[in-house]
Amino acid sequence: MAMSDRRSYGDPCGVARGLNIIGERWALLVVRDLLLGPKRFNDLLGGLPGVSPNVLSQRxxxxxxxxxxQxxxxxxxxxxxxxxxxxxxRQLEPILFELGRWGSQAPLPAEGELGxxxxxxxxxxxxxxxKGEELHGTYELRVDADTYLLEVTDDHVEITRGATGRAAATLTTDLDSLRAVCGGLTTMAAAVSSGMLRxxxxxxxxxxxxxxxxxxxSPAQ
Structure with missing residues (x-):
């Protein structure tokens, strides 16, 4: 679909044509939050602090x-x-991953937490x-009201929101606890002992x- 001159760079380069579509503020973050599976409007709104309903609707x-x-x-x-x-x-996934790796070298904002x-x-x-062979298996992660299926093959991990399967292990927790463990604010053993992780x-x-x-x-990464 052609874009108006106001919104288009008017440049035939593929980078410019791509930015014509996903270069607006919040657009790539909407894509990011749909990578793991479908979401309702209110779920997207809740996961993007700072975006207004009108702007999200437009994006x-x-x-x-x-x-x-779709x-x-x-x-x-x-x-x-x-x-x-x-x-x-979905072809934007590797692009977003590379952008995330590049952006992780920038200073952290004063506020905000990982969703x-x-x-x-x-x-x-x-x-x-x-590590695919040693971590091979299907696992279930229950975070607050949402469920995620993690499937590790020989060289890949797939994470799907809302899916269920025959999981070899299940972890039930809340987002704050998961953030604390992954962020190194507490150890896995302490979180399990306190009941933060089950x-x-x-x-x-x-x-x-x-x-x-x-x-x-981990520090080695």
Whole structure:
């Protein structure tokens, strides 16, 4: 879809054409928060502190018009409207991961905390393929009211919001506790002892899940 001259760079370069679509403020963060699966409007709004409902609505319209996002209505009796990435939109994942690695070298803001999507995407982007064989398995992460399925293959980890499966180990916690453990504010052992984290499963899969969660945040990374 052609863009107006006001919003287009008018440059045939692929970088410029890409920025015509995703260069608006909040657009890439909307994409980021849809990488793990569909979300409702209010879920997106709650995960993007500082964005107004009107701006978010406009970004979703823009991204939908240009084929990056699609809207799905579940219909009766749920009558829920979901937003999800198209196949073309999902191609932005490695670009966002590289941007995240580059941006992680910039100074941290004075305020703000990692949202659940950012935290889990850090785990995914920081996954070491060399450890795929030893961490191989399917795990379930329950954070507050949301459930995520983590599937580790030989060289890849896939994280899906809302999915369920035959998990070898399950971790139930809240976002503040998960942030505290991944951020090094408390140890995994202390969090388990205090009840902040609750594991279910056999010991070896629990150890694998622990390693998977902590590896991207360890000093060696």
């Amino acid at each position: 979703l319209r823009d991204l939908t018009e240009h084929g990056v996002v 809207r799905r209505d579940l219909g009766a009796p749920a009558r829920v409207r979901l937003y999800e990435l198209t196949a073309w939109g 659940i999507d950012s935290l889990l995407l850090s785990i995914k982007s920081g996954f070491d393929p060399a 594991f279910h499963g056999d010991q070896r899969p629990i150890e694998r899940l622990t390693d998977l969660l902590l590896a991207p945040f």
